[in-house]
Amino acid sequence: MANQDSLPADWQKVSKEHQKSYKRLLEKGNKNKMLKALPDLHEEAFSKIDCLECANCCKNYSPRFKQPDIKRIAKALRMKEGELVGKYLKLDEDSDYVLKQSPCAFLLDDNTCSIYEDRPSDCRRYPYTDEDVLLKRVSLTLKNATVCPATFVVLEQLMKIG
Structure with missing residues (x-):
């Protein structure tokens, strides 16, 4: 990723280990406080993470x-x-x-999208780290935390302010 300092090399393993804590936070944490923090946490995460270095979402x-x-x-x-x-x-x-295959048929070798300007709204919004979807769809957020490093970073930060 763009800034390895902020993202542990084993972030997916850490995310799996923290699933119960994330679930508890999303279900029982202060929703208003978390919602208020999401835009800044989202911006911070994406200032450090380059989706083109990952594309896990498009691949999986x-x-x-x-x-x-x-x-x-x-x-x-x-x-x-x-x-x-x-x-x-x-x-x-x-x-x-949904797509018949993965990785996505529109994903190019350089991790760019051949239909980027016209991509589905789910792709535009993914990983929902600046939306209430993050709090409302707990199972989706937990899954995204093991796929998307930005979701992991946002959840780790939310744990600190909880």
């Missing part, structure tokens, strides 16, 4: 492709919506469209 998980995303991406790729769906997407257990 799929965003949901909502209808406006499908429409926008199909137009950008000059494809019919059905063609985009047939080539790249499948329905998951929640009846959401």
Whole structure:
């Protein structure tokens, strides 16, 4: 990552070890205090972490492709919506469209995204470290903490102010 000083080399292992503490914090911590801190913690984390050095999210998980995303991406790729769906997407257990494969078919070798300007809203918002989603969707946040170094950094900071 961009600044190794702020991120332990074994951050994923540490994150797994801290899952119970994170869960307790997210469920029982002072929500107003945490929400107020999120924008600054988010900015601080992303000032230290370069997503292009990681791309774990694109390599391991799929965003949901909502209808406006499908429409926008199909137009950008000059494809019919059905063609985009047939080539790249499948329905998951929640009846959401997700990628058929990982890593993401739109992830390039240099960890950039071939549809970045038109990417799904889930990709734009990931890892939700500046939103109430971080507190409301605890299981998602816990999973993200083991995938995304920025989520790890934000949660570690939240533990200190809790």
